[in-house]
Amino acid sequence: MSPVLASVLQLTALVAALALAYRPLGDYMAAVYSSPQHLRVEKVIYRCIGADANAQMRWPAYLRGVLAFSAAGVLVLYLLQRLQGGMPLSLGFASISPDQAFNTAASFVANTNWQSYSGEQAMGHVVQTAGLAVQNFVSAATGMAVAIALVRGFALRRTDGTGRRAGELGNFWADLVRGTVRVLVPIAVLGALVLVACGAIQNFSGIHEVGQFMGGSQQTNGGAVASQEVIKELGTNGGGYFNANSAHPFENPDAFTNLFEIFLILVIPFALTRTFGKLVGNVRQGYAILATMGVIWLGFTALMLWTEFAHGGPALQAAGAAMEGKETRFGVGSSAIFSVATTLTSTGAVDSFHSSFTAFGGGIQLLGMMLGEIAPGGVGSGLYGMLVMAVIAVFIAGLMVGRTPEYLGKKIGTREIKLAACYILVTPTLVLGFTAASMVLPDALGSMLNTKALGAGSHGFSEVLYAFTSGANNNGSAFGGLNANTPWYNTTIGLAMLLGRFLPMVFVLALAGSLAEQKPVPETAGTLRTEKPLFAGLLVGTILIITGLTYFPALALGPLAEGLS
Template sequence: MTPIGILQIVVYFIVVLAITKPMGAFMARVFQGERTFLHPLMRPLERLIYRLTGVNEDGEQRWTQYAASLIAFSLASFLFVYAIERLQGILPFNPMHFGTKAAPPGAAPVTPDLAYNTAASFLTNTNWQAYSGEMTFSYFVQMAALAVQNFVSAAAGIAVAVALIRGFARHQARAIGNFWVDLTRCTLYILLPISFVAALIFCSRGAIQNFHAYTQVKTLEGSTQTIPQGPVASQEAIKLLGTNGGGFFNANSAHPFENPTPLTDFIQVILIFLIPAGLTYTFGRMVGDTRQGWAIFAAMTILFAAGVFVCYHYEAAGNPILAKLGVESKYTGSQPGGNMEGKETRFGIAQSALFATVTTDASCGAVNSMHDSYTPIGGLVPLFNMETDEVIFGGVGSGFYGMLLYAIVGVFIAGLMVGRTPEYLGKKLQQKEVKMAMLAILATAFVILVFAGITSVIPFAKNGYWNPPGPATANLNNSGPHGFSEILYAYSSAPENNGSAFAGISVDTPWYNLTLGLAMLIGRFAFMIPALVIAGCLAEKKKVPISSGTLPTHDALFVGLLVGTVIVVGALTFFPALALGPLVEHFLMHGGKLFTMLIFPRWS
């Protein structure tokens, strides 16, 4: 680690801290229907949308209706994305003729399983990418199918978080808000304006924004190079702000056209945390006690700081096997040292480690470096971040309601220790709330471990339908413990709706597309629906007065309890799997052990 690298991380965090309150206060105004400075511009548009869609702005919903609206909207999202993907050949904005016979050589076909996987991926805010954008999808698919989901899946996640906050804030009420109104306001007042400004900044620094066909150039040495084009900057902005993470190009935020300079990179990591951090303040404001929000913010900060410095330390220390070959492992001022495999020169080690930690703290999944090539412990940090349900600031909305579920579990555990019915924010937590919180946390853990386990051993016939390369492990790019980590990472990323990958694994086969798609849907809805159930239950409850037996939930004790709950639940659930992957690889790497690819026996 270098002083200037540490400075980059510290300044980053100070900026996040500084924007939390203004952002959170603004979001509270938006979701409570108060007037903001954007009203002259956006209010007429908002009214127009309600008129076009037949939504009654003043009609609030019970949790069942709220959930039904969410599910209906997700269904419509799925059908829109699937149809546009499959029909791209006859749709406009397709200068490279993808999906037709005139597609360039090397273009990938959009098979039904890939279209399903991608639709599930974008509607769940995962943005797992089994395809390579520059050789698969037209500009129309990228803009009108994928980037639309970047907006609305983010807005839906935030809506659920706000509904849960209302559950705490209201007493003896049946309604928790209106899904359509929350979705519309979030898109109009929060996501669109910030994306617009960010897109212009990105473009001014070099991110591309056009509808041209790819440019053929003759290089200085006389060979030809095809340079892709497209409307990148507009998509890039919402990709980060909405913690979606789906890159326009295969290389995602490592691609110089998506993320051209260290400055754009710095703005990208800020955009990822902007809404999740702000929501902690929105929460405090809406429940009438901002200390409650800052306590959650503090717990998230502790977990963030631990992750980023562990990751940075191990990446800066580098790979001892390469050092033995004569590669500089130390920072020297004129070269970065450390583990530069899979990292960009302009970002170096510190910005790469920061991005990897932030993108998995949040359920973003954008990457500016290839996590597959991280050192074992450097790669364990993103893996563990995802497996603890991405509650460290977290995905927009989902991270916050995830953390509230952990808070419910934490308060419940504390209640057991002192033998009292647990309370949180003046609401008695009873059987149903705790059961729902545990259901959400266990559902994703179950999906991760079961799917990763099955995939590690399942055989398939070579050249068969399900997995043409043969057994599911034949799709790996690494063997030994690192190969297992590739599988574990994929099945952690999908249900947690992250979308980043140990990208060496080839996942565009029916087995991976279908199981990962299913994992994404389970991870999204088995988390959201319980959160809405809890919101509905809590809203109906009376406020219980604070007594001497009430556990304060705004002090250091509570922060420690919350951090402990996250770590203990994560460690107990995932330690065996992590021991088989990154932990054992760490020790083997220091012993100089190498792994060659296995030759798989024929199954048939």
């Protein structure tokens, strides 16, 4: 079987699996977030944290819950790392330095999982399981909660039969706990069993000296890898137990687990469009958002496969494939599919090294993140990012026909469009600002590890641009030629991750509150039919044009210049 045909069959199987899970999972999540009942274990959690799960919140209170919980998470995770040297099960590892501890705490709380360290050489079992793995669950649940709050803002019709009044978005603590207990934990348990059955490890063993095929020996350690591997993909987190991430056989043993992990990355973001349709009372609206996400994802996947199989350049043509930096267990096709899935979501997990992809392949990875992680995007963040872009698209359509724009029965006025505009300006400001600063500071330039001829040119620029694009968009993957474990990059990427995660949430929740206070507008003959293919096409065009106008100069200096040289 040819590699191209094998890739097409894998992609077909993946789409079929996602299609089978779409309706039941989407309907289940809609039921979870609309149920008036609390499980017994949830009631225990509410008592422990002192939360009234039945109290309705307006957007400022909801936002305070998000920020307070996340700030506590940063503090706890920072302290765990700083105190690691004196804790049991530390495997003899020292405490983490202050700047790296801040960077890692910001990374995992912001659902980014940027790692400027080698996990198996720096983090003991307590930090890995009680710190990093816990944040993999709750940071994903936080994103889902914010997305559901925005959906409620669209769906609320003054009173909606749940006791919510105008302006009320639900309860953050209830949404956080339900997303964790009822959605993420059950799927993660089942997924971990699958990975363990396929060969992923799950233990608390210490460091072992093992022999090598070519002679000599090396040290390796075990860990609760399977359980963390599942939630890092399912929650679109991405941080690996080992430095090689999902290219390591302890995390990703074979071709089946590789495809299974891609499925885990995509299943919740795609299924949330069904949840959205159910909650707003029109599943066709969810299908329009799904179609937009699906067209972009499939288009990027096809482009990546073509780019990598074409393996342009004399060196790659002589080798017969663009295999440098890719696992022979997976090959070019699986690596390309995984790469697109992880960069179009906020996952950042890798089964190959992105810096080794062809120049245009690296450009596709960059562009996928620059879209704003919305196709299908991160868990929760992909849906609310796409809905913000839908607001922009409706506004543009309204300008073209001279009609006040509306979406899902809510008018898009001055306040709403200002909030949407602020949302789409946050990450480009962070990415381009920090990249520009890094390219003029000697210490930052010194972190490029390639040869002078390569590192000082377009590929070196791409490494820095990729780092801040990944951080600000909460992706977490990296080009391997950049030493990011320096005070400058630990601090600036840490700030980019926090601001790129929580500033957009401020605007999303403010938008949700504004929409929830409105009376519904009756549909007329002149209302834009946002469930139709025409609107999906308008939305795709809006996303690509906004991203292109924002980032094309930077892409031209990096991957495009390298690919054309």
